[in-house]
Amino acid sequence: MNEIRDGYPYFNPSFGNRPLHIVGREKELSLLRTGLAGAPATELRAPIIIGQRSFGKTAMLIEAESMAQSLGFACASVAVNRSMLQNILDGLLTSGSSAIAKKAHISDVSIGAFGVSFNVSVTREMDEVKGFQAKLGIMLDRLSERGLGGCILVDEIQPNSEELRELAQAYQHFSGRGANVSLIMAGLPRCVSSTLNDKVSTFLYRADRILLGPIATDSIYLYFKQAFGSMGIAFAEGEMLRAARLSAGMPYMMQLVGRNLSLMAPTDGEVGPSVVNEAVDLAKEKLERNVFAPCLDTMSERDITFAHAMLEDEGRSSAADLKRRLGMSDADYQQTRRRNIDNGIIVSNGYGSVSFAMPYFAEYLRREG
Ligand SMILES: Nc1ncnc2c1ncn2[C@@H]1O[C@H](COP(=O)(O)OP(=O)(O)OP(=O)(O)O)[C@@H](O)[C@H]1O
Ligand SMILES: [Mg+2]
Known part of the structure; x- marks a missing residue:
């Protein structure tokens, strides 16, 4: 039993982490799964996840990565910066090697040997060609020979990025030729719209947009019921539903409210209206500082x-x-x-x-x- 009741692992309000459970995004997750599990070269293979700060873009990308791995993709998760293209190749190499080692292990062949030889031989081959597209082509071919696809996940997309332009072109090239590749991107609404206006690539205009809006109160309530139930925290009639409503569909707010309630719940009684009010007020302060203030700045x-x-x-x-x-x-x-x-x-x-x-x-x- 956890001595400090801080809500962990049910609630963990911070940025860029993987929540214990993705609440209220079944439709969005199913779109991602359909794209990854379906045929290559469809629009769903290159979705753009759009959401305001704290609405769960990074959480969705982490979930998508794990989904892609289980569907037979080597994955590279990167952010937009100068070393993005190199990070993609490195990420695919590491993830591919470990997927191959895992497969070898299952069939009881000497542990990891295949993964290591994949790493060495693909690196050598890539060293012999110039440019990201050519290197990515080798990577995708070699992954495909071992029954793996390549999934590239890009967080925080930015306009005016030469690297993003190069990635989009390479993706379009291989996807057009039916390669088993997927490109999942995420960004703030403003960054996505300027990236698209930036003529990064015509195919991005057609990419499927997955908009992360507020999540349903029902989903938050069900999650609260499960989480507080497991922690043995009881609520006065109607108060849990009120806390769910006041989380207002924002995943970060839900995490904050959940954690505050866990910390503030009396050890010998029910959570009543005053505790809910205080937990929500404190959560709002954090929300304003970490989400609204940066929005206002833009x-x-x-x-x-x-x-x-x-x-x-x-x-x-x-x-x-x-x-x-x-x-x-x-x-x-x-x-x-x-x-x-x-x-x-x-x-x-x-x-x-x-x-x-x-x-x-x-x-x-x-x-x-
Ligand atoms: N669907 C969800 N269910 C439960 N928790 C979630 C969900 N989505 C996000 N979270 C949690 O909310 C918080 C914020 O999410 P995340 O960091 O993914 O937001 P973001 O959109 O990437 O924000 P930023 O624009 O600042 O990068 C994290 O603590 C995360 O675990
Ligand atoms: Mg993020």
């Missing part, structure tokens, strides 16, 4: 003025009202609206109305903006 004066004009409305704001309040021409309105949508601050609700994309953001803006 907004221009004009974007912020636009968002402020929305605060008069509860929920949806109509275009006509906003234009009037802002005194903006239609062209200016459309441009600012577009920027806020691309930045993941607002969403369009069909014709002529917008609302905030992130729960609690309006509340924060009212106080801070």
Whole structure:
């Protein structure tokens, strides 16, 4: 029994970790699985996961990697930077070697020998050619000879990256020739939209987009029931559901609320309304600092003025009202609206109305903006 009840391993609010369970993303996971398990060269083989800060992009990528490994892919997980292309080749090599060693082990041949010889021979072969595409081609061929595909996972995609452009071109080349390869990318809404505008590659326009919005309260509630049940933490009538609702569909918020409740739960009684309120308030403070403040930093004066004009409305704001309040021409309105949508601050609700994309953001803006 854990002496300190801090909610671990059920709740572990930090960034870039693998949660014990991916809550409420069954549809998204199933899209990823369909792509990986299906035929090569389909659009689902190159999905882009889009989500605001803390909505679970990295968590989905970690899950996708594990899914890909179990479906027979060697995987390379990288971030966009100068050494990205080299990291991809290194990652595929390491993951391929270990998958081959594992297979050899299962069939009881001398442990790891195949993995090591794969590593040495592929490295030697790659050294003989120049350029990322040629090296990747050798890698994919050699993996394929051993019954493995290649899955490349790129987190935090950035516009204006020469490396990303080169990767996209190489992917398009091999995928077009039916190679068993997959490219799964993730990024903030703003970065994804500018990357696509950046003409990285025409195929990216057609890539499947997996949008990580808020998760369902029902899913959070079910997870709370299971987690708090396992920890032996009891709640007063209706309070667990209220805590789930107040997590507002945000995975990071859910993790924070869950951890706070675990820490604050009385050892000799039920969690009541005051504990829920305090746990949620503390969670909101962290959410504001780690998610909302960085979002606000990316907004221009004009974007912020636009968002402020929305605060008069509860929920949806109509275009006509906003234009009037802002005194903006239609062209200016459309441009600012577009920027806020691309930045993941607002969403369009069909014709002529917008609302905030992130729960609690309006509340924060009212106080801070
Ligand atoms: N579906 C989910 N179920 C449970 N926990 C989740 C889920 N998605 C993410 N989390 C948890 O929420 C937190 C934030 O997730 P993650 O780091 O994946 O977000 P992110 O979108 O990559 O954020 P950033 O843009 O800052 O990189 C982590 O603690 C993660 O374990
Ligand atoms: Mg991340």
